[in-house]
Amino acid sequence: MNAESVYPKVRSIIADVLVIEEEDITPDSRLIADLGAESIDFLDLVFQLEKEFEIKIPRGQLQKSARGELSEAQFEQKGMVTAEGMTALKQYLSEVPAQYFGDTLKVNDIPTLFTVQTFCKLVVQATKDQKMGEVAL
Secondary structure, three states: OOHHHHHHHHHHHHHHHHOOOHHHOOOOOEOOOOOOOOHHHHHHHHHHHHHHHOOOOOOOHHHHHHHOOOOHHHHEEOOEEOHHHHHHHHHHOOOOOHHHOOOOOEHHHHHHHOEHHHHHHHHHHHHHHHHHHHHHO
16 A cells, blocks of 8 residues: 555545545645645544544644654754754655745644645555554554
8 A cells, every 4th residue: 555546535535524626636735725624624534534544543643753753852842843853844744845844833833734645645654553553463
């Protein structure tokens, strides 16, 4: 399973949740800036993805994944992403064009970067994590 293989279903779910046409959605579409999503939509979107793909996406998983090996203090200071955190974020969100990051970024603004492809990647990772958990049992 890869991001390309889950894209059609993720696209369909996003269209349903945001009540927009599938044709208006591309892998590079930003959910907030391009598709008009609001923070409440992310909860519904994650719920629908979990249901469709039979996975569990822990709350805050995108930020946790982006942080990688960095501690919270290394990733953010006073609500702002640190330079080290920005490097990790850009690496994790490699599908997001560099110009969307800016020089500084508030932690609360990280969701403005999320694209359709980001959610495809999240589904693929959650599926892998779940399979690894099943193997460990």
